[in-house]
Amino acid sequence: MDGQRTRRRIPEATVARLPVYLRILSEQFDDGVTNMSSEQLADFAGLNAAKVRKDLSYLGSYGTRGVGYEVEYLVYQIRRELGLTHDWPVVIVGAGNLGQALAGYGGFGDRGFPVGGIVDVDESKVGSLVGGVRVRHLDEVAQVVQSRGISIGVIATPGAAAQEVADALVAAGVTSLLNFAPTVINVPHGISVRKVDLAVELQILSYYEQRRASAKAATLHAVPGAR
Amino acid sequence: MDGQRTRRRIPEATVARLPVYLRILSEQFDDGVTNMSSEQLADFAGLNAAKVRKDLSYLGSYGTRGVGYEVEYLVYQIRRELGLTHDWPVVIVGAGNLGQALAGYGGFGDRGFPVGGIVDVDESKVGSLVGGVRVRHLDEVAQVVQSRGISIGVIATPGAAAQEVADALVAAGVTSLLNFAPTVINVPHGISVRKVDLAVELQILSYYEQRRASAKAATLHAVPGAR
């Protein structure tokens, strides 16, 4: 009577790990592995077994006590849960350095996210081929999105343009955004946004480097010559 | 008597947001803004004011009640805490599509992370110029790292090579890794790793897209024609 509707909600942290399990399980399956325990999967993923079991339990009870998980079946279940049973074409906004690298990367299409379109505001780029796809003008983004049934947009523009690009994508009907621009974007409720920010990642690493450096300095100072 | 040594530890979640505050504050400062409240900063960062205040409180009591935070001083304090008072040259491993895009991107050096070296195993790439830096062989990575005093390595190789590259970087003396390869890497205790994985991000978006789609289908089914 309720079926899909009351579908158990999966915690965000778990959703973020499912793709990792999926990749590992797929690789193992290709290597001929048919069964895995939570312990083995945890080792590959760099996690502990309890976390893996809890994560997988949100999908349902697909393991066998005393035995483990059947790799092929688990791959199928994770793919289904992640909505990877069909392709999700994406539109890339920004045909600069990054946009071109993303389009040319290939790992996109392979994994079920073919590049359905690339747009830019720069007239000198419009019409050129990037990764086998012809660049169109940002003004035509709604047409690109609608004709290809695209729901995921990738923002690969400078930070200053990111918000208006996000607005244009949402207006065109896109409901998920992957933002590479170093800017926080505002979107209406119900739109998903993921952000990838190089500078932020490096600055986080810098923090821990700096701690290491000052911890070391303090130790040297406190116990000169020791150790 | 203890000074730096017993330096208050900042929660990971806060460390990850400090770079965002820093960017916003720097931009505002450049625009002539000299003072900001937690509320204003929260709006720019897409967060709430309480979180901003709690985050900033880990740095010390740098605000003024009834007034807010002095932008310039806060920029200085965050930069200091993040260890951004000096440059951190990085070494990029992998001169393929992604490595070239990263090296050519520029946003690296601008933000205090100049490309101190690029290495690859492909002899046909060794010797060529990428983003103004000459590509050297992976075998020479230790020399590159040591001569430039590099502590951050960027892995931009295919997944299959990532673990051995990580091992080589750690052996060379690198203590922080930014991993773009779609593989979990194992490192000794005390080494920091951050991971950026395109496919994972897209698959997370796919999950929410798929939920939206099935929620919509369920609604249409439950109340045909309504709304």
Added chain:
DNA sequence: GATTGTGAAAGCGTTCACAGCC
């Protein structure tokens, strides 16, 4: 009057530990 700084409460995610099942 405005806004910070922070204890306390609530919420979320991880880990433990063991009953349940093969």
Added chain:
DNA sequence: GGCTGTGAACGCTTTCACAATC
């Protein structure tokens, strides 16, 4: 005997709410 599935405990993060301060 081995391994899953999961309540319960724990710890981290967010949010609340208000006293302290300008």
